[in-house]
Amino acid sequence: xxxxxxxxxxxxxxxxxxxxxxxxxxxxxxxxxxxxxxxxxxxxxxxxxxxxxxxxxxxxxxxxxxxxxxxxxxxxxxxxxxxxxxxxxxxxxxxxxxxxxxxxxxxxxxxxxxxxxxxxxxxxxxxxxxxxxxxxxxxxxxxxxxxxxxxxxxxxxxxxxxxx
Amino acid sequence: xxxxxxxxxxxxxxxxxxxxxxxxxxxxxxxxxxxxxxxxxxxxxxxxxxxxxxxxxxxxxxxxxxxxxxxxxxxxxxxxxxxxxxxxxxxxxxxxxxxxxxxxxxxxxxxxxxxxxxxxxxxxxxxxxxxxxxxxxxxxxxxxxxxxxxxxxxxxxxxxxxxxxxxxxxxxxxxxxxxxxxxxxxxxxxxxxxxxxxxxxxxxxxxxxxxxxxxxxxxxxxxxxxxxxxxxxxxxxxxxxxxxxxxxxxxxxxxxxxxxxxxxxxxxxxxxxxxxxxxxxxxxxxxxxxxxxxxxxxxxxxxxxxxxxxxxxxxxxxxxxxxxxxxxxxxxxxxxxxxxxxxxxxxxxxxxxxxxxxxxxxxxxxxxxxxxxxxxxxxxxxxxxxxxxxxxxxxxxxxxxxxxxxxxxxxxxxxxxxxxxxxxxxxxxxxxxxxxxxxxxxxxxxxxxxxxxxxxxxxxxxxxxxxxxxxxxxxxxxxxxxxxxxxxxxxxxxxxxxxxxxxxxxxxxxxxxxxxxxxxxxxxxxxxxxxxxxxxxxxxxxxxxxxxxxxxxxxxxxxxxxxxxxxxxxxxxxxxxxxxxxxxxxxxxxxxxxxxxxxxxxxxxxxxxxxxxxxxxxxxxxxxxxxxxxxxxxxxxxxxxxxxxxxxxxxxxxxxxxxxxxxxxxxxxxxxxxxxxxxxxxxxxxxxxxxxxxxxxxxxxxxxxxxxxxxxxxxxxxxxxxxxxxxxxxxxxxxxxx
Numbered sequence: 039x040x041x042x043x044x045x046x047x048x049x050x051x052x053x054x055x056x057x058x059x060x061x062x063x064x065x066x067x068x069x070x071x072x073x074x075x076x077x078x079x080x081x082x083x084x085x086x087x088x089x090x091x092x093x094x095x096x097x098x099x100x101x102x103x104x105x106x107x108x109x110x111x112x113x114x115x116x117x118x119x120x121x122x123x124x125x126x127x128x129x130x131x132x133x134x135x136x137x138x139x140x141x142x143x144x145x146x147x148x149x150x151x152x153x154x155x156x157x158x159x160x161x162x163x164x165x166x167x168x169x170x171x172x173x174x175x176x177x178x179x180x181x182x183x184x185x186x187x188x189x190x191x192x193x194x195x196x197x198x199x200x201x202x
Numbered sequence: 203x204x205x206x207x208x209x210x211x212x213x214x215x216x217x218x219x220x221x222x223x224x225x226x227x228x229x230x231x232x233x234x235x236x237x238x239x240x241x242x243x244x245x246x247x248x249x250x251x252x253x254x255x256x257x258x259x260x261x262x263x264x265x266x267x268x269x270x271x272x273x274x275x276x277x278x279x280x281x282x283x284x285x286x287x288x289x290x291x292x293x294x295x296x297x298x299x300x301x302x303x304x305x306x307x308x309x310x311x312x313x314x315x316x317x318x319x320x321x322x323x324x325x326x327x328x329x330x331x332x333x334x335x336x337x338x339x340x341x342x343x344x345x346x347x348x349x350x351x352x353x354x355x356x357x358x359x360x361x362x363x364x365x366x367x368x369x370x371x372x373x374x375x376x377x378x379x380x381x382x383x384x385x386x387x388x389x390x391x392x393x394x395x396x397x398x399x400x401x402x403x404x405x406x407x408x409x410x411x412x413x414x415x416x417x418x419x420x421x422x423x424x425x426x427x428x429x430x431x432x433x434x435x436x437x438x439x440x441x442x443x444x445x446x447x448x449x450x451x452x453x454x455x456x457x458x459x460x461x462x463x464x465x466x467x468x469x470x471x472x473x474x475x476x477x478x479x480x481x482x483x484x485x486x487x488x489x490x491x492x493x494x495x496x497x498x499x500x501x502x503x504x505x506x507x508x509x510x511x512x513x514x515x516x517x518x519x520x521x522x523x524x525x526x527x528x529x530x531x532x533x534x535x536x537x538x539x540x541x542x543x544x545x546x547x548x549x550x551x552x553x554x555x556x557x558x559x560x561x562x563x564x565x566x567x568x569x570x571x572x573x574x575x576x577x578x579x580x581x582x583x584x585x586x587x588x589x590x591x592x593x594x595x596x597x598x599x600x601x602x603x604x605x606x607x608x609x610x611x612x613x614x615x616x617x618x619x620x621x622x623x624x625x626x627x628x629x630x631x632x633x634x635x636x637x638x639x640x641x642x643x644x645x646x647x648x649x650x651x652x653x654x655x656x657x658x659x660x661x662x663x664x665x666x667x668x669x670x671x672x673x674x675x676x677x678x679x680x681x682x683x684x685x686x687x688x689x690x691x692x693x694x695x696x697x698x699x700x701x702x703x704x705x706x707x708x709x710x711x712x713x714x715x716x717x718x719x720x721x722x723x724x725x726x727x728x729x730x731x732x733x734x735x736x737x738x739x740x741x742x743x744x745x746x747x748x749x750x751x752x753x754x755x756x757x758x759x760x761x762x763x764x765x766x767x768x769x770x771x772x773x774x775x776x777x778x779x780x781x782x783x784x785x786x787x788x789x790x791x792x793x794x795x796x797x798x799x800x801x802x803x804x805x806x807x808x809x810x811x812x813x814x815x816x817x818x819x820x821x822x823x824x825x826x827x828x829x830x831x832x833x834x835x836x837x838x839x840x841x842x843x844x845x846x847x848x849x850x851x852x853x854x855x856x857x858x859x860x861x862x863x864x865x866x867x868x869x870x871x872x873x874x875x876x877x878x879x880x881x882x883x884x885x886x887x888x889x890x891x892x893x894x895x896x897x898x899x900x901x902x903x904x905x906x907x908x909x910x911x912x913x914x915x916x917x918x919x920x921x922x923x924x925x926x927x928x929x930x931x932x933x934x935x936x937x938x939x940x
Contacts, residue, residue, distance in 0.1 A: 076611035
């Protein structure tokens with residue numbers, strides 16, 4: 039069974055592996071204990087105590103708090119019930135003028151704001167950019183991912199979720 | 203007319219297909235197979251059997267393209283082969299443009315359902331040709347040759363090969379015809395037609411085919427190439443049966459597909475999380491100014507919303523419910539092409555490696571709603587360039603699967619998307635001088651096979667090296683392209699700055715090219731790529747979409763004078779706001795914000811520009827390592843003016859050292875300032891919601907956007923309900939498009 043030590047996985051997450059180190063991990067058989075090791079690594083990186091149940095997004099985790107499953111940022115900001123779209127708690131900037139788009143793209147190389155705008159979703163706690171949406175004006179906010187946590191633990195991992 | 207059924211045990215093919223479909227519906231397993239008996243009894247024999255067939259197909263492909271093939275097929279391997287069951291399910295595939303493996307499957311099923319067994323008959327040695335998207339293809343320039351394989355009097359399978367043609371005789375020269383708006387513009391159609399018998403292509407067919415396209419020599423070469431490969435596969439299958447026995451073969455092909463289905467579900471359980479995933483992708487279709495035909499003068503955004511449900515058993519439901527409608531444009535996409543796109547990407551993200559076949563197709567339930575761009579159900583429409591919808595649409599699938607891969611910890615497998623395989627510059631002309639005077643040349647560079655791939659969760663995306671429809675993408679050698687597009691020699695190719703999507707890990711980068719018309723007459727030129735909209739579903743986890751394309755060309759230039767006096771000429775367009783074309787050329791210079799244009803006529807000395815696509819980024823750009831940004835600056839991937847704004851990196855170019863030097867303290871301060879700006883310039887969700895809703899209710903949406911919404915709201919009850927609920931709009935809400 040393939041296994042990688044925590045240090046290697048930590049370096050991989052941080053983008054520190056060389057191509058020679060990374061290539062075999064991409065090409066090879068996957069390590070079945072990856073999920074548990076990544077959670078250990080992520081848990082060690084945060085300063086709060088709630089148990090991570092599922093990493094859901096870069097910087098965001100579904101954690102167990104007071105018997106409830108909520109989305110929580112690395113910085114400690116709490117977005118509430120994981121079944122609600124966490125983006126509804128974000129601070130949002132909408133780039134819907136050519137001037138604002140051309141801060142990030144050369145002229146001619148970004149969308150026309152009449153056709154498409156660029157939304158930036160920030161964590162209200164640390165103002166890390168959590169997500170972007172390139173969508174026509176008026177497009178409903180997208181709910182990226184709603185996991186079935188209990189089915190995952192019970193039926194795929196063969197054990198109860200940590201909070202059950 | 204055949205009276206004796208050619209299926210197994212005295213059954214007709216139609217009966218066999220009905221049974222196969224019934225089994226999968228009722229038992230969820232392929233042909234109702236419960237146990238993989240052959241594998242369990244003798245796994246070595248089983249694996250050796252699979253490897254021998256797989257090897258035969260790879261060998262057929264490699265040999266066939268050297269037997270006879272057009273330059274495009276030979277240079278970058280624009281072909282693939284597959285072996286099918288009698289009902290049309292793929293058993294084993296070669297390498298190559300695998301997007302077509304499942305499309306050919308649909309072509310076989312079309313023939314079975316239309317009872318070709320009775321009329322026109324399916325006999326040993328028959329040859330069938332198909333390029334009709336409505337019955338299993340992507341567009342008319344993908345041409346398939348299928349031959350039946352018989353053992354004694356029973357049909358035991360089909361060998362199929364597909365190649366991509368430079369031209370199929372459509373409304374203009376080219377392979378993705380922007381100006382096609384109805385079936386009758388798409389070029390010559392072969393709807394699963396018998397074109398030969400006794401292993402020989404009929405003379406009348408070849409005479410007709412040669413007269414139906416602009417590149418008859420290439421067409422004929424590729425017909426021979428595909429048939430050669432098919433015959434090699436047939437020989438290999440018959441040798442296999444001689445060696446292993448017919449009963450083993452019959453059981454083996456069922457088990458291998460069932461194993462493929464199980465592998466898919468196991469891989470899903472290994473890599474993903476059960477649940478609901480969503481993404482939305484888009485493509486701009488700006489035809490109002492461009493179209494010649496009055497009814498095609500429509501600007502539109504194509505809506506490509508995707509929902510994936512991963513079920514507890516590891517199976518998948520994929521739905522494009524909410525997609526906008528088809529239209530008088532070439533980007534309508536038939537269901538079979540959508541299934542091909544889905545399949546080829548799943549082979550890259552989840553089921554690469556062992557037992558790649560239609561088993562994965564059977565593990566996925568799909569919903570391509572009838573009446574939308576992804577299943578128009580109207581064969582009178584044009585299907586000449588469905589890639590315009592298919593390619594961006596499936597970035598959504600990559601992104602959805604990547605959400606699962608992230609949660610599971612397999613961040614190295616994340617791919618949020620890819621660049622559009624454009625700028626697909628096309629056209630052609632006639633040599634007006636030189637040894638080929640009077641002959642036609644075609645512009646169909648397949649440099650488009652080298653696009654930027656999206657960043658992963660641990661590294662930057664692949665530069666200039668990816669095409670979603672071919673897992674072995676290869677942009678070929680420029681010298682080869684110049685051989686058959688000699689009327690438009692290259693003046694330059696170089697890295698195009700600022701193409702990759704920004705992020706902690708940036709998307710793949712790409713390059714630009716300049717070319718000039720020479721020694722030619724009657725030159726048509728057109729191209730296609732995203733322009734008004736960012737491509738696909740954009741970046742992931744804080745990454746940004748990659749840059750859009752645009753159109754640039756110059757007519758009536760002074761290139762002859764420049765060449766005679768050895769003066770400087772444009773080598774690219776590194777800064778579109780301060781262009782080299784404008785600085786160095788005299789003539790009529792045209793710049794368009796959008797990139798998809800109808801054909802224009804070019805003359806000698808006219809100069810064209812094209813830029814290939816970057817890939818989307820991953821993660822917050824402020825988390826990108828400063829040394830990586832320095833490397834981007836040193837390599838000309840990004841320019842300093844943008845690096846300051848988005849990466850918050852302060853750097854200065856040291857002429858004497860020939861490199862950028864980072865101001866670390868300045869960078870730290872600037873990054874803090876950007877975080878503060880994020881706070882100051884962002885809105886709460888409630889304020890954002892009010893602002894966006896106001897755009898809808900106060901008629902602030904542009905016509906192409908309103909057209910998109912009006913179609914999606916009309917075509918899907920579910921999408922409409924969610925849209926109205928999200929914006930709290932009345933039930934009778936309508937968007938009027940004037």
